[in-house]
Amino acid sequence: MHPLPLSAEMDFSQNSLFGYIEDLQELTIIERPVRRSLKTPEEIERLTVDEELNDIERAVYLLSSGQDIQGTSVIANLPFLMRQNPAETLRRVLPKVREVLHVAGVEMQLTAAASFLTILQEESVSIHTYSHSFLHIILQHVEHRDAGVSNAWLETLLSTIESLPKDILRHEILNPLVSKAQLSQTLQSRLVSCKILGRLANKFEAHIIKREILPLMKSLCQDVEYEVRSCMCHQLDTIAQGIGAELTKSVVLPELIELTRDESGSVRLAAFETLVNLLEVFDTDDRSQTILPLVKSFCEKSFKTDETILLSLSLHLGKLCHGLYGILTPDQHLRFLEFYKKLCTLGLQQENGHNDNQALPPNLEQEKRYATVRKNCAYNFPAMIVFVDPKNFHMELYSSFFCLCHDPEVPVRHTIAICFYEVSKLLSSGVYLIHKELIALLQDESLEVLDALVDHLPETLELLTTGGESSVQENKLLTVPDLIPALTAAEQRAAGSLKWRTHEKILQKYGCLPQIISSDQIYYRFLHRMFAIMMTNNVLPVQKAASRTLCIFLRYNRKQEQRHEIIQKLVEQLGQGKSYWYRLRFLDTCEFIIELFSKSFFCKYFFLPALELTHDPVANVRMKLCYLLPKVKSTLKIPADKHLLQQLELCIRKLLCQEKDKDVLAIVKRTVLELDRMEMSMDAFQKRFYEKDLLDQEKEREELLLLEMEQLEKEKQQNESRTSSDKIFEKKRKDSKTSTVLQKNIPMSVAGSSSSVPSTSKETKKSKLVRSQSFSSQALHPKYGNLEKCTGKNPTTGYTTSVTGAGKSSLLSYTDDSFRTRNSSGNSSSYSNTSLPSTSRNMNSSVDQKNNGSKDTQPRKATLKSRKSNP
Numbered sequence: 046m047h048p049l050p051l052s053a054e055m056d057f058s059q060n061s062l063f064g065y066i067e068d069l070q071e072l073t074i075i076e077r078p079v080r081r082s083l084k085t086p087e088e089i090e091r092l093t094v095d096e097e098l099n100d101i102e103r104a105v106y107l108l109s110s111g112q113d114i115q116g117t118s119v120i121a122n123l124p125f126l127m128r129q130n131p132a133e134t135l136r137r138v139l140p141k142v143r144e145v146l147h148v149a150g151v152e153m154q155l156t157a158a159a160s161f162l163t164i165l166q167e168e169s170v171s172i173h174t175y176s177h178s179f180l181h182i183i184l185q186h187v188e189h190r191d192a193g194v195s196n197a198w199l200e201t202l203l204s205t206i207e208s209l210p211k212d213i214l215r216h217e218i219l220n221p222l223v224s225k226a227q228l229s230q231t232l233q234s235r236l237v238s239c240k241i242l243g244r245l246a247n248k249f250e251a252h253i254i255k256r257e258i259l260p261l262m263k264s265l266c267q268d269v270e271y272e273v274r275s276c277m278c279h280q281l282d283t284i285a286q287g288i289g290a291e292l293t294k295s296v297v298l299p300e301l302i303e304l305t306r307d308e309s310g311s312v313r314l315a316a317f318e319t320l321v322n323l324l325e326v327f328d329t330d331d332r333s334q335t336i337l338p339l340v341k342s343f344c345e346k347s348f349k350t351d352e353t354i355l356l357s358l359s360l361h362l363g364k365l366c367h368g369l370y371g372i373l374t375p376d377q378h379l380r381f382l383e384f385y386k387k388l389c390t391l392g393l394q395q396e397n398g399h400n401d402n403q404a405l406p407p408n409l410e411q412e413k414r415y416a417t418v419r420k421n422c423a424y425n426f427p428a429m430i431v432f433v434d435p436k437n438f439h440m441e442l443y444s445s446f447f448c449l450c451h452d453p454e455v456p457v458r459h460t461i462a463i464c465f466y467e468v469s470k471l472l473s474s475g476v477y478l479i480h481k482e483l484i485a486l487l488q489d490e491s492l493e494v495l496d497a498l499v500d501h502l503p504e505t506l507e508l509l510t511t512g513g514e515s516s517v518q519e520n521k522l523l524t525v526p527d528l529i530p531a532l533t534a535a536e537q538r539a540a541g542s543l544k545w546r547t548h549e550k551i552l553q554k555y556g557c558l559p560q561i562i563s564s565d566q567i568y569y570r571f572l573h574r575m576f577a578i579m580m581t582n583n584v585l586p587v588q589k590a591a592s593r594t595l596c597i598f599l600r601y602n603r604k605q606e607q608r609h610e611i612i613q614k615l616v617e618q619l620g621q622g623k624s625y626w627y628r629l630r631f632l633d634t635c636e637f638i639i640e641l642f643s644k645s646f647f648c649k650y651f652f653l654p655a656l657e658l659t660h661d662p663v664a665n666v667r668m669k670l671c672y673l674l675p676k677v678k679s680t681l682k683i684p685a686d687k688h689l690l691q692q693l694e695l696c697i698r699k700l701l702c703q704e705k706d707k708d709v710l711a712i713v714k715r716t717v718l719e720l721d722r723m724e725m726s727m728d729a730f731q732k733r734f735y736e737k738d739l740l741d742q743e744k745e746r747e748e749l750l751l752l753e754m755e756q757l758e759k760e761k762q763q764n765e766s767r768t769s770s771d772k773i774f775e776k777k778r779k780d781s782k783t784s785t786v787l788q789k790n791i792p793m794s795v796a797g798s799s800s801s802v803p804s805t806s807k808e809t810k811k812s813k814l815v816r817s818q819s820f821s822s823q824a825l826h827p828k829y830g831n832l833e834k835c836t837g838k839n840p841t842t843g844y845t846t847s848v849t850g851a852g853k854s855s856l857l858s859y860t861d862d863s864f865r866t867r868n869s870s871g872n873s874s875s876y877s878n879t880s881l882p883s884t885s886r887n888m889n890s891s892v893d894q895k896n897n898g899s900k901d902t903q904p905r906k907a908t909l910k911s912r913k914s915n916p
Contacts (some may be wrong), residue, residue: 069888100126101133108141116145117153123160127169135170135178143182151191158186158197162204176213180205184217188233199237204670206244214248219257228269235273239265243280247287254288259296266300271309278304278315282322293326298335305339314357321361324368333372340365344384356414359388359421363428370432378432382441385429389422389445391415393453416454423460427467435471439478450482458494462486466501469508476508483509487531495535496547503557510561529562529570533916536574545584552578552590559601568607572598576614579630588632596637603751603758612650620654625663632658632669636676643745644680652677652689659696664706671700671712675719683725690725 094103094111101409104126107115120142126134146157161179164170168179183202189195207216218241224230226238242261246254262284265277281301285293301323304316320336327336343354366381371380392415427445433441446468449461469476485503486498498505506528532555539548552575557569575598578591595611597680602608619631635655638647655677658670681690697717704710 050751101130101137103222104134104138105141108145109137112151112161113150116149117156120145120153120157120160123157124167124169127164128167131170135174139178146182146186151194151341152191154186154191156193156198158183158194158201162201165201165205165208171604172208172210173213175205176217178210180209180213181215184221187237188231195233195237203240203244206241206248211248214245215253219245219249223257223261226265232270232272235265235268235270236276239273239276239280242277243283246284251288251292255292258284259288259292263296266304271307271312274307275309275312276302278312278319281319285326286324290326290328293323294328294331297323298327302335302339310353314354317354318357318361320810321365321368329372332369337369337372337377340369352415355388355391355418356421360424361417362388362421363425363432366432367428381902382429382433383843385422385425386417386442386445390448393419393448401494416457419449419452419454419457419462419851423452423457423464426461427471430468430471434472435475438472438475443478446479446482450485453495455491455493458486458489459497462489462494462497463500464509465498466505469505471789480509484527484531492539492544492547493543495539496544496550499535499547499551500556502554503560504563506557529566532558533570533574540578540582545587549584549586549590552587552594556594556597559597564601564603564607567598568604570600572602572611576611579634580627588630592630593637596634596641600641601751603755605752605755616654620658625661628658628661628663629669630667631655632666632673636673638678639680641744643748644682644741645745646748648686648689649678652680653692656692656696659700664709665699667704667706668709668712671709671716674716675723678720678723678725681725682869689846749833 078591094106104119107119109381111119119138123138123142126138142157146154161183163186164179167173180728183198183205186198187195187202189198206218222238222241222245225234226242230233230238238261242258242265247259249258262281265273266281268274268277273757278301280299285297288296294366301316301320303318304312307313307316318338320339324332324336343358346354362385366385369381392412414742422445426442426449429442430438438446438511446461449457452458465479465483468479472478483498488492489495489498515576536548536551536555539551542548555571558571572595573592575595579595582588582591599608602611615631615634619627619634622628622631632655635647635651638651655670655673658666659671661667674697678690678693681693683690696715697720699716700713704713752875805841
């Protein structure tokens with residue numbers, strides 16, 4: 046080729062053009078071998094199969110004369126052939142498979158092992174037929190020269206052993222195993238024998254195990270190859286479970302003790318892990334006299350001679366301490382604890398300013414090993430809390446917990462984040478001790494750590510607010526100042542990353558916040574953020590998660606003005622938004638509203654805005670609305686919502702008559718059939734809708750109680766302002782008293798008589814407010830996303846009362862009297878009128894205002910009456 050110099054100008058002369066043509070010809074020559082690498086007509090002809098052949102004939106043909114890739118495809122399709130025609134597959138296809146596997150490559154062997162296992166799991170044939178047809182093929186290839194193929198067939202064989210009857214196991218597997226486990230056999234044959242022996246141990250009676258299996262086990266434990274001894278050692282815990290405690294103590298334990306002194310480190314390690322797994326089998330004497338000294342020697346050697354033992358020791362230390370807990374002296378208990386604390390900081394700090402383990406600086410491999418040790422310590426942390434007793438956590442383990450939560454390695458922090466909820470449960474009343482560590486993990490720079498912590502975030506936050514030594518309200522005040530910034534920062538950090546699944550999970554878990562922090566804090570710090578995510582985020586699952594969490598926040602918002610503002614934004618900016626994407630999200634929100642709120646709430650605020658989308662210019666919006674219409678109709682109650690039903694039917698008629706999009710029209714027709722089959726709910730309770738009506742009545746009742754609580758809080762604020770003004774006025778009156786006794790006594794008696802009733806009314810209102818607040822912290826905070834409750838009926842009022850928590854029944858009986866006037870004119874009439882879209886359910890709002898007005902004047906009338914009646 047003739048590359049042009051960078052400084053040369055473009056020359057379009059004839060010579061230059063010929064040079065360019067030569068370059069292009071050279072490029073075509075380079076491409077020719079690529080074209081020739083395609084299949085030739087002869088190869089294509091050889092790969093072509095007659096289309097008239099059925100599945101069985103095609104499989105036989107491809108296995109007989111096809112290429113390897115075709116044979117592999119047939120073997121992968123073998124489970125399907127067994128489901129369709131098992132008799133012909135066994136008669137014609139399986140013999141061909143047996144022939145092909147003798148010369149098959151690795152890929153075909155792996156495919157065959159997986160297909161045989163699938164056939165076993167699907168139970169396409171009886172177990173006797175399977176053992177007769179497939180077991181011999183499996184046994185022939187278990188000792189394949191390729192390790193990966195051998196392991197694949199071995200896994201299939203071990204799964205088959207679980208299903209085979211005893212007679213087949215004894216004749217086909219156990220009897221040949223005696224010869225295959227001899228020293229004269231290959232190393233691979235003896236390794237396979239170890240794994241098969243471990244699976245057979247719990248399949249036979251004790252006398253067969255003692256006579257035939259245990260001698261093989263001893264022989265393999267004393268094999269000349271360390272790989273065989275190590276493999277057999279790993280199977281001893283399985284064998285011990287099958288032979289019982291007595292034989293384990295007399296046969297297995299001596300072999301284990303001998304293997305712990307083996308010359309090979311891998312064998313000693315396997316023996317140690319098996320001892321830890323068998324701790325529960327041994328009695329107290331064996332643990333204290335035999336196992337405990339071995340464990341001590343392992344701990345001492347781990348730092349001095351063999352650091353590879355540290356990995357296994359740190360992983361099993363929690364189980365080891367749990368198994369030895371009852372036999373340790375206080376001094377031994379302290380030694381194990383100090384050993385664990387030392388492992389928690391291994392590689393991070395050196396005692397006396399130098400490293401005793403090595404003279405050179407730690408290399409990369411050793412740093413990874415130390416990080417794995419600390420990760421194992423984080424995994425065992427809940428077990429170590431039980432070991433030291435949660436009461437001693439602050440004195441003994443808090444420093445180690447702090448180090449693990451601030452470890453420089455992400456896997457360590459990820460593991461401790463997974464365990465954080467378990468730690469919180471164990472600490473119980475002392476959970477406040479780890480509050481700062483929760484904030485640190487929420488602010489962690491790694492999203493993996495945050496993702497692990499968020500899995501149990503609702504339960505963890507609930508423990509932090511209710512599990513401390515102080516009351517719920519005090520705990521809320523303690524946790525809020527630094528918890529809210531940490532939660533908002535965590536969400537924003539997930540939003541700024543590409544891991545949208547973590548962001549979705551965080552938004553879903555934030556639905557628990559009404560149980561944790563106040564309504565105002567949610568409104569100002571989280572609710573508007575949810576709305577912004579719905580409007581701006583590009584990931585659909587994230588938008589839906591934000592929408593559902595926003596609906597949960599709206600469900601438990603305690604200020605009517607804020608609720609109306611949110612509803613108005615949803616209707617105007619989503620339901621009437623310029624982008625069809627916003628209108629689709631509005632329909633998703635409507636679906637969540639139907640799930641979380643009462644029927645009357647949806648009908649009042651969202652029914653008509655949703656129906657308006659039947660005229661939407663975008664077909665996808667109309668299509669989504671059609672899918673939602675059955676749920677919309679389920680919110681109606683007859684006869685109160687008869688006019689809304691007419692509106693729904695009118696919209697459906699318009700869609701049937703005016704819809705031009707064929708896909709939407711087809712969905713409309715299916716929806717009409719579904720709507721015709723639906724049974725309407727009545728105002729009165731019906732047997733077939735009894736549970737749903739009870740749940741809906743409970744939702745509506747809680748929504749009304751939110752309004753009542755808001756009114757009580759306003760009255761409390763008014764009473765507090767009146768009380769402060771009365772105190773100022775009383776102070777002025779005391780300053781202007783006369784010197785006579787009569788002039789002193791008369792005003793005092795009048796004041797005492799006139800203030801007695803107001804003070805009583807103030808105490809009554811205060812008690813009401815306290816009871817309402819207790820309801821907000823208990824009855825109004827069920828597990829988010831799950832609003833099903835156990836309900837009962839109050840025999841005195843006829844209203845349904847919640848029995849999910851102590852004290853709720855008496856609270857709801859109090860609200861029955863205050864809601865009688867509201868419920869007499871319709872349950873939903875208590876919602877105040879706003880500029881939002883509404884229906885005839887709030888036609889009686891003026892009556893409600895009168896009722897509310899008369900309700901407000903009753904305390905004053907009672908006060909005047911008491912003053913007049915007082916002498």
